[in-house]
Amino acid sequence: MTDGEISKLDELAAGFADDLTALTRGVLGEDIPRFAALNMGQRVRVSPITEDEKVLGIPITITGEPVLNLTARYYCCWDGSSTFLATDRADFHLHYSGIADPLIRFEYVRGSKEPPGAHIQVHAHRDEMAYLLRLADSGRPKRGFRKRRLPRLSEMHLPVGGHRMRPALEDVLLFMEREFAIDTVHGWRSVIEERLKFWREVQLMSAVRDAPEVAADVLRAMGYRVDRTVPLPRSAQDDVKLYWP
Amino acid sequence: MSTVIHKTPEQLREQRVRLLAEVGMSYEQLRDRAEVYSLSMDELDVWRTIEGIDYLLDGDRRGDFEARRVSGRVR
Numbered sequence: 001m002t003d004g005e006i007s008k009l010d011e012l013a014a015g016f017a018d019d020l021t022a023l024t025r026g027v028l029g030e031d032i033p034r035f036a037a038l039n040m041g042q043r044v045r046v047s048p049i050t051e052d053e054k055v056l057g058i059p060i061t062i063t064g065e066p067v068l069n070l071t072a073r074y075y076c077c078w079d080g081s082s083t084f085l086a087t088d089r090a091d092f093h094l095h096y097s098g099i100a101d102p103l104i105r106f107e108y109v110r111g112s113k114e115p116p117g118a119h120i121q122v123h124a125h126r127d128e129m130a131y132l133l134r135l136a137d138s139g140r141p142k143r144g145f146r147k148r149r150l151p152r153l154s155e156m157h158l159p160v161g162g163h164r165m166r167p168a169l170e171d172v173l174l175f176m177e178r179e180f181a182i183d184t185v186h187g188w189r190s191v192i193e194e195r196l197k198f199w200r201e202v203q204l205m206s207a208v209r210d211a212p213e214v215a216a217d218v219l220r221a222m223g224y225r226v227d228r229t230v231p232l233p234r235s236a237q238d239d240v241k242l243y244w245p
Numbered sequence: 246m247s248t249v250i251h252k253t254p255e256q257l258r259e260q261r262v263r264l265l266a267e268v269g270m271s272y273e274q275l276r277d278r279a280e281v282y283s284l285s286m287d288e289l290d291v292w293r294t295i296e297g298i299d300y301l302l303d304g305d306r307r308g309d310f311e312a313r314r315v316s317g318r319v320r
Contacts, residue, residue: 014248037249038297040257043304045297051246053260055293057286069286071293075300089300100289101282 013037026191046074115157116245118166123154163241210242
C-alpha cells in the first residue's frame, strides 16, 4: 500500500467507526462504548472494544435494567482500486444479558451464496422443525445426520433480501425498539431514519452498478433522459451480487 | 483510546497467545466450546476477539515488514 492509500484507509476506517458510535449513542445514549477500528495491513475489524482491546458488547436496557447485550462486528477490507471499505463480514448477535447462547444472530458474509450471504439465525426450538432438519436423505439434513449433530433451529439460515438489501445495524436497533421497547434517548428516531436513508441509498447505488440497464430503463420510463457515452464492462451474471441469494 | 489502532502481525499473535492464556484453554478447546455456546460471556468475548485477530492475520499477504511500517507511522 502507498502512503496515500494508508491515509485513505485510516480516514475511511475512522469515519466508519465514528458513524457507528454516533448511531448507537444517538439511539441508546452517551454511555454506549465507542467503536474502534483495529487495522492490520489491508484489513480492518470495527467493533466496540475494551481498554485491553477485547471485543465488547453493547449493553441494552429496558426500563433501566441491562437485560440485553448486542455484539456488533464488521470485518472490512481495502480494495486498492476503490474509495470505500468493503464489508467482508458483519454480524450482530443479540444476547440476553449474561447468557452466551444468543437469542438472534444477524449475519452477512460477502463471499457466500450458500448459505445466503445475508441471513438471520434464530436460537429457539420447535420439535417439528428439528424433525424436518434431519428428515431428508440428502443435502444439509443428511450431512447433519452423518455428523451426528443434534438438529437445532439456529442452524437454519433465514434469507433476508440478498446482499444488497440486507438489514443494517439500524434495522436491528429499530427491531429491538419495536419488539422490546428498549430504552432510547430523545431524538433516537431521527438518528435512525437519517442513517437508514444513507444506508439504503448506498446499497441502491451498489444495486444500480450491478444492473445499470435495468436502472436506466426505469429512469427513462420516469421521463429522465439516460444515455451511455462510454461502454460499461459487463460482469458475468454469476458475479453480480444483486442476483445472489 | 484512538479510533484507529494499527497492529503488526507479531503484536496480534502475541495478543492471541495472551488471550488463550487468560481463559486457560487451547484454541481448539475454546473453538469447540464456542460452537455449542458453552462459554461464559467473558470467554465468549475472548473468542470473538480471537476470531477478529484471525481475520486480520489471514489477510496478511504483505508480510510483517509493511505492517510494522504502517504501525510505526500512525500509532
